[in-house]
Amino acid sequence: MAARREKYDRRQREVVAIAAELFARRGFQATSMDDLSDATGLRSGGLYHYIGSKRALLLAIFSELMDPLLEQASGIETGTPEEQLRELVRVWVAHIEAHLDHMAVFAQERHSIEHEPEWEDVRASRDAFEAILARRLADVGITDRLQHFALLGMVNHTATWLKPGGRLTAQQIADGYCDLILQ
Amino acid sequence: MAARREKYDRRQREVVAIAAELFARRGFQATSMDDLSDATGLRSGGLYHYIGSKRALLLAIFSELMDPLLEQASGIETGTPEEQLRELVRVWVAHIEAHLDHMAVFAQERHSIEHEPEWEDVRASRDAFEAILARRLADVGITDRLQHFALLGMVNHTATWLKPGGRLTAQQIADGYCDLILQ
Amino acid sequence: MAARREKYDRRQREVVAIAAELFARRGFQATSMDDLSDATGLRSGGLYHYIGSKRALLLAIFSELMDPLLEQASGIETGTPEEQLRELVRVWVAHIEAHLDHMAVFAQERHSIEHEPEWEDVRASRDAFEAILARRLADVGITDRLQHFALLGMVNHTATWLKPGGRLTAQQIADGYCDLILQ
Amino acid sequence: MAARREKYDRRQREVVAIAAELFARRGFQATSMDDLSDATGLRSGGLYHYIGSKRALLLAIFSELMDPLLEQASGIETGTPEEQLRELVRVWVAHIEAHLDHMAVFAQERHSIEHEPEWEDVRASRDAFEAILARRLADVGITDRLQHFALLGMVNHTATWLKPGGRLTAQQIADGYCDLILQ
DNA sequence: TATGAATGAGCCTTCATTCAT
DNA sequence: CATGAATGAAGGCTCATTCAT
Structure with a gap:
């Protein structure tokens, strides 16, 4: 039924x-x-x-985190390169804000994800997202890996200090980060 | 003896x-x-x-990570505000490079550190370091918390991708980060 | 209905x-x-x-194994003592051939049957069958317990090697066993 | 030490x-x-x-049962063929008498041994013993598989009724079995 | 100093069984 | 008749830690 x-x-x-x-x-x-x-x-x-199993639960959490983000990220296709980059970061930060617990688990279990064959799919999702990010950065002329990593670091780190309903909106945060990267 | x-x-x-x-x-x-x-x-x-005990081992790892960094950071007292900030970030990134394993453990056990009374001292060290960072940023006119967090995020994230003996030196990385923050 | x-x-x-x-x-x-x-x-x-219940299922298997065998065994009443013994063993081997799975379960759960009060009825059936066997052996002059046990052993063991549709029929096997016992 | x-x-x-x-x-x-x-x-x-592990315990029991028996069985090399067969069965029954518990476990876990790859070694030991038995039987002119199985059945079944210190010695039992097989 | 036998609490998971639907 | 959600007890096993030697 x-x-x-x-x-x-x-x-x-x-x-x-x-x-x-x-x-x-x-x-x-x-x-x-x-x-x-x-x-x-x-x-x-x-x-x-x-x-x-407990393990499957962890996998479910990772899927809930990565799958929709990846889908949203790949759906961004209109606007100037800068608009597309900004939209990507906005979506990303908003997704993190909506999944703070998932992000904390993700960060914490990094070593499992990195080293165990079981997590191949999760690694693939993450890599796919980072590839999209790299492409959007390239489209605005940023090919320096350091800036790629810097953006990755600042956005991911957001999960550790952002309180939902706090002073800053996801959009403001995302724009702030983009401002740093884009001069 | x-x-x-x-x-x-x-x-x-x-x-x-x-x-x-x-x-x-x-x-x-x-x-x-x-x-x-x-x-x-x-x-x-x-x-x-x-x-x-196993717990004490964890504490020892955290101490090895935080104590010398804090000491170095508080010893920076000469030069212009910008020079002092740059020096701070250089020291910090160099320290991370020299303690990649410690950083990984630190990131992974974040939840213990954050929530358990036992780790009060570790939290205090971290807060002290962040206070120094905030002061140095203020000295160059940056009081926006978002930029503080952005810098924190990008530097800490460095531990996840930096390979010792790689293409970039700690100094180059640190300067790259400072360039982003200082326009 | x-x-x-x-x-x-x-x-x-x-x-x-x-x-x-x-x-x-x-x-x-x-x-x-x-x-x-x-x-x-x-x-x-x-x-x-x-x-x-699962236990009841086990009991049903044992009943399917023991009840019809006991009935057939007690129905043998015509012919010379030797003919009756041979007929008994034939029926017995044929029954085993038709219930290989049941026999395997029986052998495997021997310890339950032997020690638990719940299986009293199964033990009683088995003892009744062995009593009939002992009587038939006595009728042909065999009262030595060792030969009784030998016959029991060889027949029961048949279930572990007999393949239905194999080279030997149940009748041939039964007769072979009887030949050993009757010289 | x-x-x-x-x-x-x-x-x-x-x-x-x-x-x-x-x-x-x-x-x-x-x-x-x-x-x-x-x-x-x-x-x-x-x-x-x-x-x-519990499984390893089971394996240890099987090894204690099969290994020394196999060693003794392969050491029999003097005397007439009939004497060698009789000696083999005597050793075998004596071993069973000394390992009644092991035999009960062996019988009970037959299905594991038969079907799981993990028990390959145990199967190999058993097959090796049965090969020795087949050779000794052939030496006295018995090549009929039915008699091989009959002997196997009666001897193995001994474990279910033999009480140590009972009326019959292992030697008497073994000889009784051999008498049946050798006419 | 260092060993390794021993502890005992706790962990993840399985499974026969029940019962509302 | 049949389903499948839910139970709860038990099971095999791990592991940080202690202590006599």
Whole structure:
């Protein structure tokens, strides 16, 4: 039945969201399935009905982070090169603002992502995004890798200090970063 | 006897260095004391002779990272404001280059540092460094928090892509970053 | 309605047969209800409709194995003592040939059967069969327990090497065993 | 230190013996590591110091069963063919008598041994023993597979009824079996 | 100094079973 | 009749740490 399926999917997304929050705060490894059980209200068995494994949960979090960003980023195709770059950074910062927990988990589990074959897809997504960024920078005449890395660093770092509903909007932040890069 | 003490200290520093490397590559939690035992050639009992606990090892890594940086940073007192800022960033990037493993562990265990009372001292060191940075930026007329965070982001991010002995020197990188911030 | 009842019984027997096959191959404990679910096409709820419990399934397999054999064995009443013994062994081997999976499960779960009060009935069936065997052997003058056990051993062991449709028929095998025992 | 090593080995053998007994009585899967912990007096961690894994324990039991038997069996080389066959069966039954628990575990886990690649070595040992048996039978003129299987069946089955210190000695049993096979 | 045996708490996961739908 | 969400107990195993030697 479709209604049942829909309910299942909704519950699954809830679990992933709760997991992202816990992982962000306490760390992936330091968060036990029991913690998750308490936070979701599902007993361990029920939890596994939705997630498969703790590892799969991590993968789900990464997918939720990377997939939509990549899609939005590749959809930007109108305007001058500078407008396209600015739009890309805006979308990017907005996405980070909407996924602060996901970003924290991502940063924290960097070593897993970098070294384990299991995370190939995640690495590929990240590389694809960085390729788009490099192209947009090239389109405005920036081919220096240092500036590419600088932009990457400042934007990603945003997740560690940005408070949603704070003084600065994602758009203002993004524009500020672009101003630095574009003189 | 002093010679014995010296040998003890040397061995201890070796253990911390090896630990930093393992933690950077596999993650702190994912690295077991057994892994460390294999890597150091010391059995568990011997290991505990030098380190006290796994947690203490982490603290030692953070101290090795923060303490000398803070000392160098606070020693910069000559030259124009811009020269002082540039010198600060140079020292900082050079320190990161010399402590890539420590930086990786630091980034990875961010959540512990941020939330647990045990890490108060580490937080204090970091805040002290950022205060120095803020002062140097203010001295050249930059009071916008966004630029402060941008600089912090790009410099810290350096640890993830910098390969020692690569094309760019720490000095070139630091100057590139300063150029962005100072127009 | 009788038709409904009949359908239920047929489905039930199907489930038992599939279970016997899985249990024989992978082991009783190593086979999960999920495996059974996959193999039968019934989901867990539906499965329990037919079987009651995993334990009951095991009991059903044992009953299917022992009950008809016991019935056939006690029906042998004509001919000379030697003819009766030979007929008993023929029936027995033929039954084993027709229930290889059941035999494998039986052998594997020997320890449960031997030690747990729950399996009293199964033990009783087995003892009843062995009593008939002992009587038939006594009728031909064999009272030595060693020969009784030897026959038991060789016949039961047949289940581990006999391939249905192989070179030897059940009758030939049975006669071969009897020849050994009867000189 | 050698004394330490020796103590370790002794303790390890003790654990395997206790495990064999428990597995024989309750079944391999039905015996938990906690049961073993209680029976050995070692807590779970200490247990793993000696065994590696539950699976490895099973393998150790099989090795203790098959390796010495195979060695003894291949050492029989003097006397007439009939004497050699009789000696083989005597050694075999005596070995079974001395390893009733091991035999029970072996019989019970037949399905694992038969189907899983992990048990290749155990299968190879068993096949090697059966090859020796086949050769000894051929030497006395018995090439009929049925008699080979019959002997295998009766001897292996001995483990299920033989009580150490009972009325019959291993030698008497072995001779009884050989009498059946050799007319 | 250093070893390694031993601990014991905790972890992720499985699984037979129930029950509302 | 049948589904599948949910349970909860248990299982095998890991691991930081201690301590007698």
